[in-house]
Amino acid sequence: MMPQVLTIAGSDSGGGAGIQADIKTFQELGVYSTSVLTAVTAQNTLGVAAIYPMAREAVRTQLQAVGKDFRLAALKTGMLFNEEIIEETAKWIRHFNWRQLVVDPVMIAKGGANLLRAEAGAALKKELLPLASVVTPNIPEAEVLSGIEIADPLSRRLAAEKILSFGSQSVIIKGGHGKDEETAEDFFLHRDGEELLFRSPRIATVQTHGTGCTFSAALAAELAKGQPLKEAIYTAKRFIQAALSSELNIGAGHGPTNHAAYRKYGDERREMYDVEIQ
Numbered sequence: 001m002m003p004q005v006l007t008i009a010g011s012d013s014g015g016g017a018g019i020q021a022d023i024k025t026f027q028e029l030g031v032y033s034t035s036v037l038t039a040v041t042a043q044n045t046l047g048v049a050a051i052y053p054m055a056r057e058a059v060r061t062q063l064q065a066v067g068k069d070f071r072l073a074a075l076k077t078g079m080l081f082n083e084e085i086i087e088e089t090a091k092w093i094r095h096f097n098w099r100q101l102v103v104d105p106v107m108i109a110k111g112g113a114n115l116l117r118a119e120a121g122a123a124l125k126k127e128l129l130p131l132a133s134v135v136t137p138n139i140p141e142a143e144v145l146s147g148i149e150i151a152d153p154l155s156r157r158l159a160a161e162k163i164l165s166f167g168s169q170s171v172i173i174k175g176g177h178g179k180d181e182e183t184a185e186d187f188f189l190h191r192d193g194e195e196l197l198f199r200s201p202r203i204a205t206v207q208t209h210g211t212g213c214t215f216s217a218a219l220a221a222e223l224a225k226g227q228p229l230k231e232a233i234y235t236a237k238r239f240i241q242a243a244l245s246s247e248l249n250i251g252a253g254h255g256p257t258n259h260a261a262y263r264k265y266g267d268e269r270r271e272m273y274d275v276e277i278q
């Protein structure tokens, strides 16, 4: 049977990030996607014009509907926006005993819009991170969660340790916002002390809308298919590398990545997507 996966995230009317990016990624990687909508955003490649969060009850009844019928092999969270949505999400993840949770702690969109209310950070740490197999902040998000400025590999490790102290099994600090012009390096740290770097050539493109959503969705899909965590991260990194290196050139701003590229060109362009693990 096809593995069943859930994304709990916001809608991006521009289709490059949020629940739309997640569902496309799940489809490309061969898993069945269910979805719980947390907010509607009026958004395009130029920015976020408006945010309409779902009512608590609407989030609850969506989670109950999914939980009563589907057998989830993995799930991810994206934009959760406020404290009550985080509390409701955590409550039903615990209720249904859902495992293999990827938490993408979405906070600020590329254009600067707040996708998580400032006061909701505490609920994210207290309610959701203890349930996570892996949490996937980008560098600014890791700085907010840890309270540590990331300037070098040492401060990145300290930030990762601090994030683990909130209870997740592991953390990946993604390197898309890193200063290195040659490489994009994602740092993985597990509670058991194992650390790894997933490194790829940095692609010079502005078509980067939704990279984090796509990466975390690919990770959840691979976990659902039974891949061990390290292999799942490797494939997710290759998936986003493929999506970034086959530009669609859609929209006038930060365009969407090409979710179809990994499946379409996976073999013939294999060497382009090579990810080094160290």
Ligand SMILES: Nc1ncnc2c1ncn2[C@@H]1O[C@H](COP(=O)(O)OP(=O)(O)O)[C@@H](O)[C@H]1O
Residues within 6 Å of the ligand: 137, 138, 139, 174, 175, 176, 177, 184, 185, 186, 200, 201, 202, 203, 204, 205, 208, 210, 211, 212, 213, 215, 237, 240, 241, 244
């Ligand atoms: N220009 C780029 N070239 C190659 N990989 C990138 C680039 N930008 C981001 N990535 C990768 O995309 C994934 C998402 O990272 P990041 O952009 O930091 O997340 P977010 O979208 O949450 O800000 C990571 O695996 C990162 O290494």
Ligand SMILES: Cc1ncc(COP(=O)(O)OP(=O)(O)O)c(N)n1
Residues within 6 Å of the ligand: 009, 010, 011, 012, 017, 018, 019, 041, 043, 078, 079, 106, 108, 109, 110, 111, 115, 208, 209, 210, 211, 212, 213, 214, 254
């Ligand atoms: C509805 C919605 N959810 C999440 C995001 C942020 O996505 P991300 O992958 O971090 O990409 P950028 O915003 O950085 O391009 C979003 N924009 N909208």
